[in-house]
Amino acid sequence: MSSSTRSSALLVLEDGRAFRGQSYGAEGETFGEAVFSTGMTGYQETLTDPSYHRQVVVQTSPHIGNTGMNDEDPESRRIWVAGYVVRDPARRTSNWRSRIGLEEALRADGVVGISGIDTRALTRHLRERGAMRVGISSTETDPQALLARVLAAPRMEGADLAEEVSVSERYVVPAIGTKRFTVAAVDLGIKAMTPHRLAERGVEVHVLPATSTLADVLAVDPDGVFMSNGPGDPDTADHPVEVLKGVLGQAIPFFGICFGNQVFGRALGLRTYKLRYGHRGINQPVQDLTTGKVEVTAHNHGFAVAWPGQENDGADGATDHRDRVVETEFGRAQVSHVCLNDGVVEGLQLTDGDGALSAFSVQYHPEAAAGPHDAAYLFDRFVGLMAQRGGDSTGTHSDPEGAA
C-alpha cells in the first residue's frame, strides 16, 4: 500500500508533543509507554518479544518491513508491542522466507501503528525527556482529546505484567542430542531462543508458568534454575523474588536474563530503578568485569539494578562498580558486567564461601534474537556451573519424557 492511500493517524506524547502521520497496521487507538529501539535489523524478533508488552516501539531505523514476517524467527506466539512507529514502511516485501507482509501481520494481531512521522525528532525527544506514555489513533484528530486519554493510561512504573504474557501450562523443550542437564525455566515472558540455546547444549528445559511456586520448580528435580526476560516493573515481581530466594537457599545453580537479572538483584537485597529512556537495540557495548572482555550485545530494558552507593539513577556517566561487593545471606554478590555507554549494571554474580560461582545473571540478551552472538558464552558458563555443582548427568535421564 503506498502512503498516499493510507488514512491519517495521530501520535500524542504525555507531555503534549504531537506528530501527524499515516495509519500503519491495524486502525484504531492504542496506548502504552513510548520507547525507541535502535536495531537496524530484527524487527520480527522485537515485535514478538513479550518484554515489549504495553510498550509502543519507535524504530530509529527509517526503513522497516523489507523482509516481511517468516515462520522461523518469532520469539513467541504473537506480536506483543502495544503500538508501532516507523518512518518509511517497505512498500513491497522481498525475502525468500517471508510468509506475510509486516503490515498484514500487525493487522492480524490488531496492533495499531503510525508511519510517515519524523522518528528522529521523536527519538531525540524521548532521549531528552525520557520514556513516557503515548497514544496513537487513526480515529481521533484532536491532539488535546487524545492527550486526555494518554494521561488516563497506566504508567510502566508499578506495572505487574509477567503473568499476562507467561504460559498457563508448562511445556518441555527437549535437549538436542544427548541430554546432560535438566533446567526449570520460569517464564516471565520468555523468548523462544532462550530454551533453544540451552537445548543446543544438551539441556532439557522445563518451561514453567510465572505463577509457579518453589515446590513446582523443585518438582522438576532441576540441575539448574533459569528466570527469563519479561515486561513490566521488576519492583512488582515479589512472587518470583521469593521463589528465587528459595532456590538460592538450596544452592541450586541459577542463571537469569533481563527481568531475571532484576529478580536476582532483588533476591540479593538490591533495589531496581527506572532508567530515563532505557537500552533497546543490538549494538550495546558491555564489559565482563570477570574477564575484562568487551562484547557487543542486544538490549531491551527500561529498568536496572542499582548498586548500593550508586548515586545516579539516571545512569549518566560511568559509575565504577568494580571491586564492590555485598555480603548477602546467600553469599558474596558482585557486579559482573557493566554497560560501557553509561555505567549501568548489566550483570550480577554470586560466589559461595569458597569463592566459587553459584549463581549469575545479565541484564541483556545473550540469546541474541536478534543481535550479535558475542554473549553466547554465558550459556556455556551456566552449563559449566551445573557440571561443576551437580556432575554431568549424561545417560542418566535418556528418556525425553514430555518432549511432545
Ligand SMILES: NC(=O)CC[C@H](N)C(=O)O
Ligand atoms: N527484556 C526484559 O526482560 C525487560 C525487563 C524489564 N521489563 C525492563 O524493562 O527493564
